[in-house]
Amino acid sequence: AQSVAQPEDQVNVAEGNPLTVKCTYSVSGNPYLFWYVQYPNRGLQFLLKYITGDNLVKGSYGFEAEFNKSQTSFHLKKPSALVSDSALYFCAVRDLGDMRFGAGTRLTVKP
Amino acid sequence: DTEVTQTPKHLVMGMTNKKSLKCEQHMGHRAMYWYKQKAKKPPELMFVYSYEKLSINESVPSRFSPECPNSSLLNLHLHALQPEDSALYLCASSQVGQGNQPQHFGDGTRLSIL
Numbered sequence: 061a062q063s064v065a066q067p068e069d070q071v072n073v074a075e076g077n078p079l080t081v082k083c084t085y086s087v088s089g090n091p092y093l094f095w096y097v098q099y100p101n102r103g104l105q106f107l108l109k110y111i112t113g114d115n116l117v118k119g120s121y122g123f124e125a126e127f128n129k130s131q132t133s134f135h136l137k138k139p140s141a142l143v144s145d146s147a148l149y150f151c152a153v154r155d156l157g158d159m160r161f162g163a164g165t166r167l168t169v170k171p
Numbered sequence: 172d173t174e175v176t177q178t179p180k181h182l183v184m185g186m187t188n189k190k191s192l193k194c195e196q197h198m199g200h201r202a203m204y205w206y207k208q209k210a211k212k213p214p215e216l217m218f219v220y221s222y223e224k225l226s227i228n229e230s231v232p233s234r235f236s237p238e239c240p241n242s243s244l245l246n247l248h249l250h251a252l253q254p255e256d257s258a259l260y261l262c263a264s265s266q267v268g269q270g271n272q273p274q275h276f277g278d279g280t281r282l283s284i285l
Contacts, residue, residue, distance in 0.1 A: 096273075155270070159216075159263075161214060
């Protein structure tokens, strides 16, 4: 079965510094990988996806993600973090109809 | 603004009450989903509708009863819930059979069982 793992419960960064939120995957065949963000009292918002092609995927709000097949990773990155990026981030893999989510990583950006 | 609308935003009910959660989307998606999310946890899939027919029921207790009256609407009928059912209930939609497409989520209904 397809699955993703987020090894960090919490990531703390200072405003203006680069951020990375880690995700590793386990899939058979070609993976369909996604990143979502959840702000307090809101639903999940789609950030970006990897289907095939370029290993660097650009998404919303200045986020990007790097697909690495040899390391089976799909880390979310942003060159310069904002306080408003503080939220809960979920990596996910689409397996036919199902969307399987990682446990989530809470990102805190401090001024 | 989200393209998937859920009502009500908050719901407090007793264990003997009957209530319904509603979800609406106008993106032409023919797959719709109900998820349950506990605090600081990922969403857990409950039900999947494909072309208005129930295709997946993840062993959800019968006190939760889904309904898909048309391609834009999805309901979740609640009866005799337990305190552990208190959670955020999320609705999502997507294209059918398009594994490379994301699911689009509403902002959820926060349910509290007294």
